[in-house]
Amino acid sequence: MENQTSNISDDVLLTELSRRIERYKNAVDNLNSMNKQLLELNQKLAESEAMKSHFISNITNEIINPFASILGLSKNITECPDNDVERMKRMAAMINREAFNLDFQFKNIFAAAEIEAGAIQPIVSVVNIDELISSLMDQYTREIERKRLRRVITNLDSQKPLLFRTDGDKLTIVLSNLLCNAINFNRPDRKVEIQYGRNEAGELVVKVIDEGLGISMENQKIIYDRFRRLDNGINSINRGHGLGLSINKAYIDFLEGRLELESKENEGTTFTVTIPESQVESNDYSDEANEVFFGGEEIF
Numbered sequence: 538m539e540n541q542t543s544n545i546s547d548d549v550l551l552t553e554l555s556r557r558i559e560r561y562k563n564a565v566d567n568l569n570s571m572n573k574q575l576l577e578l579n580q581k582l583a584e585s586e587a588m589k590s591h592f593i594s595n596i597t598n599e600i601i602n603p604f605a606s607i608l609g610l611s612k613n614i615t616e617c618p619d620n621d622v623e624r625m626k627r628m629a630a631m632i633n634r635e636a637f638n639l640d641f642q643f644k645n646i647f648a649a650a651e652i653e654a655g656a657i658q659p660i661v662s663v664v665n666i667d668e669l670i671s672s673l674m675d676q677y678t679r680e681i682e683r684k685r686l687r688r689v690i691t692n693l694d695s696q697k698p699l700l701f702r703t704d705g706d707k708l709t710i711v712l713s714n715l716l717c718n719a720i721n722f723n724r725p726d727r728k729v730e731i732q733y734g735r736n737e738a739g740e741l742v743v744k745v746i747d748e749g750l751g752i753s754m755e756n757q758k759i760i761y762d763r764f765r766r767l768d769n770g771i772n773s774i775n776r777g778h779g780l781g782l783s784i785n786k787a788y789i790d791f792l793e794g795r796l797e798l799e800s801k802e803n804e805g806t807t808f809t810v811t812i813p814e815s816q817v818e819s820n821d822y823s824d825e826a827n828e829v830f831f832g833g834e835e836i837f
Contacts, residue, residue: 600642603635610635634679641717645784648710652787659791661815664705666741667698670731673712680720686729693734693742701741702815707788714785715745715808722806723749736811740794743810751802760798785810 610628617625651657674681674688681688692699712731719729727748736742752760760782789796794812 600639603639606635607632607639630679637676637679641713644710645714648784648788652784657787657791659704659815659817660706661702661817662705664701664703664708665698666701666733666743667692669705669709670712670733670743673709673716674731676713677716677720680717681729684720684723685726686720686723687727689728689730691730691732693732696735699734701735702817703741703812704792704815707792708812711785711788711810712743712745714782715810718782719745719747719749719806719808723747727805738813740811740813744807745810746805746807748805751804751806752798752800753802757798757800 610632614625614628614632617628670690674690678688716729716731723729728746729748730744730746732744732746734742786796789810789812792812792815794810797809797811798806799809800806
């Protein structure tokens with residue numbers, strides 16, 4: 538009887554030891570996994586800090602340099618002989634370009650701050666999509682001409698004008714970022730095109746198409762990361778601070794839409810924005826918001 542009790546006790550002891558060893562092994566595995574995750578998190582934090590530092594250097598360049606140019610050019614205009622009209626016109630055009638770029642940069646910075654603060658608010662109105670896109674293309678006329686690009690606007694919708702209930706300000710920022718990229722990363726003497734219309738579900742679909750450098754599969758994974766740029770050189774010929782596409786992603790998510798990308802290196806890129814029509818009635822907002830939104834005005 539004693540031997541049987543002893544054997545049972547030994548069996549129970551062995552079982553308990555096995556269970557504890559297994560638990561210890563699982564705890565060690567979990568600890569190793571947590572250590573690995575912490576190392577990865579530390580690496581990401583270090584990368585984030587590096588990107589933010591680069592962002593500050595980059596954004597400082599892209600704000601201070603245009604301001605310096607505007608101040609210098611405006612001073613030169615005041616010192617120009619009264620009869621040198623052509624020279625004054627050239628410098629005024631340069632001031633216009635620098636001011637336009639500054640306006641674009643500030644709009645993205647303010648949008649990023651709004652997103653970071655969680656303060657995004659919908660301002661729904663009936664938007665004239667034809668006017669919005671035409672106005673947007675007109676605002677980039679000088680950049681398009683400077684790069685000798687052919688501009689194409691294609692309305693694929695049978696409804697003319699195409700009226701759509703959405704947040705016109707946010708849609709304008711989204712399309713402005715995409716058009717700016719399509720111009721900057723395009724090749725001279727090529728085409729930049731915007732196609733738009735409703736799909737079968739009644740959603741607004743806008744495609745921004747270029748025939749430029751394209752985006753590699755590796756870079757397609759990071760383009761929506763805040764502060765990331767495909768060309769990280771501070772003195773890059775391609776202006777921008779890596780906020781645009783991250784803002785687009787946040788705004789399109791807010792509008793319950795989708796942002797899709799098709800690209801091949803050296804063949805071009807197509808960004809497709811798809812957003813549903815807002816179910817909020819325009820008369821839920823102020824009289825100003827009830828007016829048809831025409832896509833903004835030029836700053837000059």
